[in-house]
Amino acid sequence: MTSTATRPDPTPEAAPDTKTPLALGDRIFRVLAVGSGGLIMVALAGVFIFLAIEGYPGLSVDEDFYRPATSFLGYAGPLLFGTVLAAIIALVIAVPFAIGIALFISHYAPRRLAVPVAYLIDLLAAVPSVVFGLWGGRELAQHIGGISVWLEENLGFIPLFAGPAAKSGNTMLTAAVVLAIMILPITTAICREVFAQTPRLHEEAALALGATRWEMIRTSVFPYARSGMVSAVMLGLGRALGETMAVAMILSASPVVTLNIISGSSPATIASNIASNYKEASPDGQAVLIATGLVLFAFTFGVNFLARYLAGRGERRMAR
Amino acid sequence: MNRTSIRRAVVPGIAILALAVSGCGAGNEESGGDSGSSDSSLSGDLNGGGATSQEKAEAAWAAGFQDANPDVTVNYDPVGSGTGRENFINEAFAFAGTDSALSNDEGELDAAVERCGGEDVIQVPAYVSPIAVTFNLPGVETLNLAPETITGIFDGTITTWDDPAIAEANPDADLPSTAIVPVHRSDDSGTTENFTKYLEAAGGWAEEPDGIWPASIAGGESAEGTSGVVGRVSDNEGYITYADDSAVKETDLGVVAVGVGEEFNVPSPEGAAQVVAISEPAEGATETNLAIDLARDTTESGAYPVLLVSYLLACPTYADAEQADLVKAFMEYVVSDEGQQAAADEAGSAPLSADDASAAQAAVESISAQ
Numbered sequence: 001m002t003s004t005a006t007r008p009d010p011t012p013e014a015a016p017d018t019k020t021p022l023a024l025g026d027r028i029f030r031v032l033a034v035g036s037g038g039l040i041m042v043a044l045a046g047v048f049i050f051l052a053i054e055g056y057p058g059l060s061v062d063e064d065f066y067r068p069a070t071s072f073l074g075y076a077g078p079l080l081f082g083t084v085l086a087a088i089i090a091l092v093i094a095v096p097f098a099i100g101i102a103l104f105i106s107h108y109a110p111r112r113l114a115v116p117v118a119y120l121i122d123l124l125a126a127v128p129s130v131v132f133g134l135w136g137g138r139e140l141a142q143h144i145g146g147i148s149v150w151l152e153e154n155l156g157f158i159p160l161f162a163g164p165a166a167k168s169g170n171t172m173l174t175a176a177v178v179l180a181i182m183i184l185p186i187t188t189a190i191c192r193e194v195f196a197q198t199p200r201l202h203e204e205a206a207l208a209l210g211a212t213r214w215e216m217i218r219t220s221v222f223p224y225a226r227s228g229m230v231s232a233v234m235l236g237l238g239r240a241l242g243e244t245m246a247v248a249m250i251l252s253a254s255p256v257v258t259l260n261i262i263s264g265s266s267p268a269t270i271a272s273n274i275a276s277n278y279k280e281a282s283p284d285g286q287a288v289l290i291a292t293g294l295v296l297f298a299f300t301f302g303v304n305f306l307a308r309y310l311a312g313r314g315e316r317r318m319a320r
Numbered sequence: 321m322n323r324t325s326i327r328r329a330v331v332p333g334i335a336i337l338a339l340a341v342s343g344c345g346a347g348n349e350e351s352g353g354d355s356g357s358s359d360s361s362l363s364g365d366l367n368g369g370g371a372t373s374q375e376k377a378e379a380a381w382a383a384g385f386q387d388a389n390p391d392v393t394v395n396y397d398p399v400g401s402g403t404g405r406e407n408f409i410n411e412a413f414a415f416a417g418t419d420s421a422l423s424n425d426e427g428e429l430d431a432a433v434e435r436c437g438g439e440d441v442i443q444v445p446a447y448v449s450p451i452a453v454t455f456n457l458p459g460v461e462t463l464n465l466a467p468e469t470i471t472g473i474f475d476g477t478i479t480t481w482d483d484p485a486i487a488e489a490n491p492d493a494d495l496p497s498t499a500i501v502p503v504h505r506s507d508d509s510g511t512t513e514n515f516t517k518y519l520e521a522a523g524g525w526a527e528e529p530d531g532i533w534p535a536s537i538a539g540g541e542s543a544e545g546t547s548g549v550v551g552r553v554s555d556n557e558g559y560i561t562y563a564d565d566s567a568v569k570e571t572d573l574g575v576v577a578v579g580v581g582e583e584f585n586v587p588s589p590e591g592a593a594q595v596v597a598i599s600e601p602a603e604g605a606t607e608t609n610l611a612i613d614l615a616r617d618t619t620e621s622g623a624y625p626v627l628l629v630s631y632l633l634a635c636p637t638y639a640d641a642e643q644a645d646l647v648k649a650f651m652e653y654v655v656s657d658e659g660q661q662a663a664a665d666e667a668g669s670a671p672l673s674a675d676d677a678s679a680a681q682a683a684v685e686s687i688s689a690q
Contacts, residue, residue, distance in 0.1 A: 252541035280400030
């Protein structure tokens, strides 16, 4: 029996121009969440405004303040170079370790081993950076000084190890090793969380198709975790770029630009330079230091955006 | 039932304990404050700051002055000589400590005169400290080095400890062939400035003396602060540096006996005081502006010419009568025998000679309210 099809009456609740009123709890939570997000943006904007306003005069003060350079670029250039060099070497050392430890904790270790190892790595994050600076500068430096002499003798043709090696070990290499130890916990923690989130179905499918454990990780864990790994590395990089006291206590700083990481004259990093010189600087000198802080801020932003873009591109390609 | 009642008593119990302990503490503070002799009528806050080299001495002076004047608080902020002079000029500090005398290289002297209402600034030497050249060679406690040899070491020309220049002056010393690594200050430092001025005057140093170590000198390492350079040398054999004598005395590092004329002298407060005594007043010095042109190239017997002299700045008149009284009384204490001895005990400085002290006293006498 046919009947004329009639569109069912829309129920009052589903009328297109009235929304369901939110419960009170929902409203409060939404306000809190939006407010927190907004507060963070305000704080970030505040920092940027401070750096810009206080640092702008530092771009054009008397030549004397940029000793031994003669302009702001000549002063900030070696500092930025030193910052980037220390951070890159620290990343090169730390990221493979971090990914390896994270994989070990999430996929290889039996549960009763994974938990203590994770706990120990997190404990590393609790050590203050000043303590790392003291230990690195007085104790670790001695050992790395010995290694530097060996490096100069055997690998001296590489510009990184061209020497003359500083026996005291207060060099960029020691600073980079200490930075690597400091960024290890945060990078490992985020990586292991992301690896643990991989859908079990993907992993089991790979294993069912005959993949070895490493092949399974390569084909189902890494692609899924790529964005998270980029986040982890960016957080580690951010910490390495901004680390102050540890580097200030270890480096033997002088305003040179050199790839030689085992010699006694290393470029200072922006943050350690500010820490060392802020106290004794006159107001013009402080403006110069704050301007270098602005350079670091802008640089970190730029690197983060670039990394996000590259990671996003990879994801978009995968989604196609 | 018992457990619950104990648990409920814990928090109030801790609160009562905290109140009781702080009450006892406050009681102690008050009784401590009354123990000083209080015939002084001075009261108020005295704010100054500047050179970090004077930090220990200022602590001794503040303690001594506050003992005699319990209602006064003296605050010295060791922000560095440069900031100290700036803050004195813009009236943030009533007095300032500076490692280098006010000069018109950057117009500071004129600005300070303006701050003092057009009158001559009072600048008195208050802290005289020898700078020790110290090294780490096991088994060697002291070495005789001529000024030219020291210059050669610090500019990288002399590279090993058994170099003939060093061995000649030290025939008895057991000099190894280890490399010499000179350590300098990475921060802008009055010690560096005074050390390089000495090297220029006596040892043929080719660079302009400055608080920042010249970047054109390759080699060597740097460390931050007096404790940084001394720590670096303590940790590594064959390293040498220059630092305020008070920091070196307490360690067991070797100390250089600097060549003065025919002799070799170790750092001593008496040697430093002798150099100050034979030095001429600087250009532009007046009765109240006692800047000294240190005779760092002296060859007098017993002198130790590697030193730094730190000054205190004040105005002859202050708008606020209370401030004027406080500054005058404090400065009088600083240049008195008692004050200088307190600084010598605490910081190892050389007390001002009788002549210098009386000239300083005369300069300080003139402080009064406007």
